[in-house]
Amino acid sequence: MNLGIFVVRNLLLYFLFFHSYLYLRSDLDLIFLSVGFVLSVLLALWMDRLRLRLWAAGLLFFLTVFCLRLLFFLVFRLQATLSPGPHTDFLFFYFDKDFFPGLLPWMVVWLFNLLSLRYPRFVRWEAGFDALLLLAVFWPQGNYEITLYRHPSLLSYSVFGFLFLSITLMVLVRIREQGQAGTWKGTLRSVVSFVWVFLPLLLLLLLFILGQYNQGAVRLGGGLMKPTLFRFDFSQYIKLESEIEMSDDLILLFRKQGPAERILLRRYILSGYDRRRGFFHRPDGRRGWEDLPVTVPDSPEQFPDPGYLARQEVIQEYFFVNFDPTSLIGMNYPLRVAPLTNWDASSFLRIYRVVSRVSDAGLEELASTEIAALSPEQVKIYTDYGADPRIRELAEQITTVAEGGVRPSGELDRLKAVLRIHDYLKDNYYYSLSPGLAADGDQLSHFLYSSKKGYCSYFAFSMALLCRSLGIPARVAVGFYVDPATEVLNFYEVRAFQAHAWVEVYFGDYGWIEFDPSSQVIAPGEEYTIQFGFDFETFARLLEEILKNQHNLEEQEPQSIEVEDRVRLLGGELIRGLMFVARLWYVTLPALYLLVIGILKSFPLLRALFSATQRGKIKHLFAATRVRLEGLGLKKSGEESLLEYAQRVEGRYPLRLSSWVQAYLQAVFGDTFGVADFSRARETRREFILSLHRCFSLSRRILGFLNPINVIDKGF
Numbered sequence: 180m181n182l183g184i185f186v187v188r189n190l191l192l193y194f195l196f197f198h199s200y201l202y203l204r205s206d207l208d209l210i211f212l213s214v215g216f217v218l219s220v221l222l223a224l225w226m227d228r229l230r231l232r233l234w235a236a237g238l239l240f241f242l243t244v245f246c247l248r249l250l251f252f253l254v255f256r257l258q259a260t261l262s263p264g265p266h267t268d269f270l271f272f273y274f275d276k277d278f279f280p281g282l283l284p285w286m287v288v289w290l291f292n293l294l295s296l297r298y299p300r301f302v303r304w305e306a307g308f309d310a311l312l313l314l315a316v317f318w319p320q321g322n323y324e325i326t327l328y329r330h331p332s333l334l335s336y337s338v339f340g341f342l343f344l345s346i347t348l349m350v351l352v353r354i355r356e357q358g359q360a361g362t363w364k365g366t367l368r369s370v371v372s373f374v375w376v377f378l379p380l381l382l383l384l385l386l387f388i389l390g391q392y393n394q395g396a397v398r399l400g401g402g403l404m405k406p407t408l409f410r411f412d413f414s415q416y417i418k419l420e421s422e423i424e425m426s427d428d429l430i431l432l433f434r435k436q437g438p439a440e441r442i443l444l445r446r447y448i449l450s451g452y453d454r455r456r457g458f459f460h461r462p463d464g465r466r467g468w469e470d471l472p473v474t475v476p477d478s479p480e481q482f483p484d485p486g487y488l489a490r491q492e493v494i495q496e497y498f499f500v501n502f503d504p505t506s507l508i509g510m511n512y513p514l515r516v517a518p519l520t521n522w523d524a525s526s527f528l529r530i531y532r533v534v535s536r537v538s539d540a541g542l543e544e545l546a547s548t549e550i551a552a553l554s555p556e557q558v559k560i561y562t563d564y565g566a567d568p569r570i571r572e573l574a575e576q577i578t579t580v581a582e583g584g585v586r587p588s589g590e591l592d593r594l595k596a597v598l599r600i601h602d603y604l605k606d607n608y609y610y611s612l613s614p615g616l617a618a619d620g621d622q623l624s625h626f627l628y629s630s631k632k633g634y635c636s637y638f639a640f641s642m643a644l645l646c647r648s649l650g651i652p653a654r655v656a657v658g659f660y661v662d663p664a665t666e667v668l669n670f671y672e673v674r675a676f677q678a679h680a681w682v683e684v685y686f687g688d689y690g691w692i693e694f695d696p697s698s699q700v701i702a703p704g705e706e707y708t709i710q711f712g713f714d715f716e717t718f719a720r721l722l723e724e725i726l727k728n729q730h731n732l733e734e735q736e737p738q739s740i741e742v743e744d745r746v747r748l749l750g751g752e753l754i755r756g757l758m759f760v761a762r763l764w765y766v767t768l769p770a771l772y773l774l775v776i777g778i779l780k781s782f783p784l785l786r787a788l789f790s791a792t793q794r795g796k797i798k799h800l801f802a803a804t805r806v807r808l809e810g811l812g813l814k815k816s817g818e819e820s821l822l823e824y825a826q827r828v829e830g831r832y833p834l835r836l837s838s839w840v841q842a843y844l845q846a847v848f849g850d851t852f853g854v855a856d857f858s859r860a861r862e863t864r865r866e867f868i869l870s871l872h873r874c875f876s877l878s879r880r881i882l883g884f885l886n887p888i889n890v891i892d893k894g895f
Contacts, residue, residue, distance in 0.1 A: 181355050184302060187348045188295060189220060189288075191309050194341055196284050198316045201327045203280065211277045212284075218247075219285040223292035233293075240289055248278060302352050306345060313341060413446045413506075413657050416459030417636055417680065419622035422613045425676040429714070430502050432527075432721055433661065433671045437493035439537050442661035443681060443693055444495075444508045444673070447473065449655040452647075454565040458640060458655045461560075471513065474505045475531050479517035479734050487512065487690030489540035495533045496732075498725060504529035508658060511683070511691060512536050517734040526724055530732065540689045546594045550687040553652065561652035561685065564644040571648040573627065577603045578649065593651055597684050600645045601696045604638050607631065609702035632702040639680040642696040652685040656693070670725075672718050773885075780806055780884060793857040797846035800864060804839065810883035811875060832874045839867040 196216055200207055222243060226236040255270040291308070294301045317327075317338070433444065448471065451461035460473075472482065493510055496519070507516060515534040521527060553561070564570050578596045611632035617625035623640055626633045639655045646653035660679040661671050683691040783806060787799035805815070808828070815824040821844065825836040842860035846852050875883070 181351060184295075184348065184351045184355065187344055187351060188302065188305065189292070191341065191344050191348065192216075192288050192291060194337075194344070195309065195312045195316060196288065198327060198337070199284055206276065207280060208277050212281045215281050215285045216288055219289040220292050223289050223296065226293060227296040233297075236293060237290075240286070244282070244285070248274070299355070302348070306348060309345065313338075413678070415447060416456055417449060417640075417655070417657060418457040419614070419626070419633070419636055419640065421616040421622065423634060425612065426674075428675040429500050429672065429717065430659070430675055430677075431500055431508075431673045432498040432718075432725070433673055434496040434498075434669050434725075435493060435666075435671070436495075436669065437537070438491055438539065439493050439510065440539075440663070441693070441695075442663055442671070443510065443656070443658060443679070443695075444661060445511055445656050445658040446506065446508050447657050448683070449657060450560055452563050452565060452644070454567070458643070472507055472516065475507050475518055475529065476516055477518065478736055479515065481515050482513060484514055484536070485512070485690060487536065487538070488688045489544055490536035490538050490690075493535050493537045495535065496530070497533070498530050498721070499528040500526065500721070502528065507531075507533075509533040510535040510537050511656075511693060519732045520735055522728045522731045525728075526721055532734070538689060538692055540686075540692065542594065542598075545686050545689060545692065546592065548687045548689055550593060550685070553685075558652070561654060562647045562650055564647040567644070567648075569624065569628075570644050574600065574645040574648045577645065593684075593686070596649055596651060597646060597694065600642055601694050604642055604696040605698050608633070608638065608698050609700050610634065610698045611702035611705055613705065635680045635697045638697040639682050642682045642694065646682070646684060654683050654691075656681055656683050660695075667718070668722065670722055672714075776885060780810075793854075794846045794852050797843055797852075797857065797860050801839070801843040804864070804867070807871070807880075807883060810886040811879065812883075812886075833870060834874060835863070835866045835870040838863045 193213075193216060196212070197209075200209055200212055222240055226239060229236075231239065251274055252271065255274070258270065291305055295305060435442065447460045449458035449460055451459045453459070472480075490512070495510060497508055499506075507513075509516070510533070513533050513535045515532075517532045519530040519532055521530055578599050608626070609632040611630075612634060614622065614626055614633040614637060615630050616622075617629075623637070623644075626637045627641055636655075643653040643655050657678070657680045659673050659677045660681075661673060661677065665671055679695075679697075681693055681695040681697075683693055686692050780803075783799045783803035787796045787803070790796045790799055809815070813828050813831075815821070819827065821840045822837065825840040828834055828836050839860075842856075842863045845856060846860060849856070872880075
């Protein structure tokens with residue numbers, strides 16, 4: 180059997196073997212089981228050399244295995260005789276504890292290896308059996324029941340590795356069947372050729388699907404949340420969708436200690452605004468006046484207290500079920516964040532604690548405060564409303580005093596203006612999951628002046644911009660709204676449909692105060708289909724797990740962070756990067772293609788440049804010529820010589836190829852090849868290049884350059 184096929188096959192088998200072990204890892208010993216795996220492979224090789232019938236080989240396998248068990252038991256008995264005591268008495272139990280659970284997988288490994296050695300075509304059947312075994316191994320791993328790994332992204336990486344090995348196995352089998360794997364070099368060329376042909380197509384399909392999935396997923400997440408590859412998170416920029424759906428996926432559990440009449444769990448502050456992009460997150464990178472942390476730190480971290488008045492301390496603990504584990508959620512205003520240790524086989528991706536100071540300022544206090552002056556940069560950011568005159572006109576209309584319809588001289592009190600805008604939106608607009616598509620593409624104007632219905636983002640956008648147009652600093656915040664009435668033992672269940680957007684307005688010494696202008700009245704003719712109850716069975720199970728393990732909830736110090744945690748956090752960063760690439764697939768994929776093909780087609784030229792001999796330089800320069808010609812569709816057939824190939828090409832095109840071929844043959848096979856011969860060869864190559872440029876247009880040569888046919892074989 181081909182060595183490459185043998186190795187890849189057994190890597191796949193060990194992958195399945197290892198993941199089967201993970202179910203009982205607390206009771207079994209991996210080293211013992213792995214040794215049995217290796218012995219099963221060796222037994223298959225030995226029995227294949229003996230040429231035993233299959234039934235005889237099976238009997239010999241079981242006989243050998245149990246003879247080994249008997250041999251170990253004799254050794255244990257000898258140890259017990261020489262050194263009696265519990266430590267030797269338990270050796271029999273420890274051996275059988277791992278021996279009998281490992282017997283079935285060892286037999287599968289032995290049988291698959293023997294059949295693949297006896298019957299080469301069995302390898303294709305084995306790939307199907309491996310897929311069925313993979314399905315059996317991962318079948319119990321549901322959305323909230325992942326026990327093999329502490330994070331679903333690690334599970335996904337493992338499956339990706341299995342698929343990669345399976346594809347590699349099929350490539351090697353195909354090579355063997357076609358008789359193209361006479362040498363390792365030929366095998367490598369064929370594998371790389373396969374990857375070169377199919378990988379761009381797979382990347383194109385993957386990135387296109389991810390891009391489309393991401394766009395559609397935003398609508399499914401209420402226009403705010405988006406499922407990534409493995410979990411949910413909020414978008415860092417929010418645009419107004421014409422239609423959304425609401426999902427009831429469980430996101431996290433949340434525990435609160437401290438007073439709070441309204442629970443708004445903030446994920447992002449969206450201070451930037453662009454009329455085309457909508458509101459977006461704009462960190463300044465300095466942890467300054469606005470830029471609060473958005474990721475959970477690796478160890479407890481304090482944040483400066485701005486000293487806002489009328490605030491009370493609220494302690495929160497977050498237990499992520501289906502949310503990006505690096506994401507920081509917290510009530511306004513977070514002062515301390517501490518990651519907490521997770522327990523083995525936990526149902527939660529991440530656990531951490533946040534200490535916040537939450538405002539309980541009354542209207543009288545907000546009305547009497549003096550607004551502190553902001554810097555010009557801050558004023559510019561928080562009062563930018565896109566210079567839309569209709570927004571400013573509507574804001575002035577809303578805040579005009581009712582008596583006589585005349586606006587009084589001087590600036591209207593900030594709190595009154597904010598409350599009037601808040602009440603106007605809440606009382607005159609409807610909540611809708613289908614705001615409709617604006618004919619001119621301006622969804623916000625369509626909401627404010629025509630349809631007068633929308634979901635929370637429409638209300639938050641409108642209030643923030645109306646306030647800004649009057650010079651009142653305002654921003655949009657996104658996160659989750661939690662109904663205080665759903666509390667059970669200080670715990671709250673948070674689902675995807677609770678994703679929410681609201682407004683924060685600056686009130687000087689009292690800081691940023693939250694306002695939620697979203698209407699509670701459903702648009703006529705529509706109904707809200709999401710049920711606001713919760714899955715009691717799931718909630719009770721997760722709550723029981725937390726209460727059972729809460730003694731393990733200790734703050735993580737930097738030195739206590741495990742490798743698994745670091746891999747999980749790195750996975751989150753990789754996923755965000757992949758999603759960024761997915762959104763720009765139409766740019767990144769062609770760029771990647773050009774980069775790879777440019778490197779491959781330039782490889783012979785680079786080898787010629789660094790070649791130590793003149794013969795080597797000519798050899799690699801001619802390889803580059805072959806690449807160019809075959810990219811143009813002038814491929815050499817296997818039966819003709821190079822000179823016959825050159826004459827055939829010159830019969831179709833006026834190319835100076837024959838002289839260049841002769842110079843190449845002299846460099847490779849000639850007895851002598853001096854400086855003069857090298858100069859003549861270079862000159863014949865230049866003549867060929869000039870004739871090539873005369874025969875083929877620039878566009879044809881570019882298309883030939885982009886053609887990947889046979890680039891690997893001739894490039895290497």
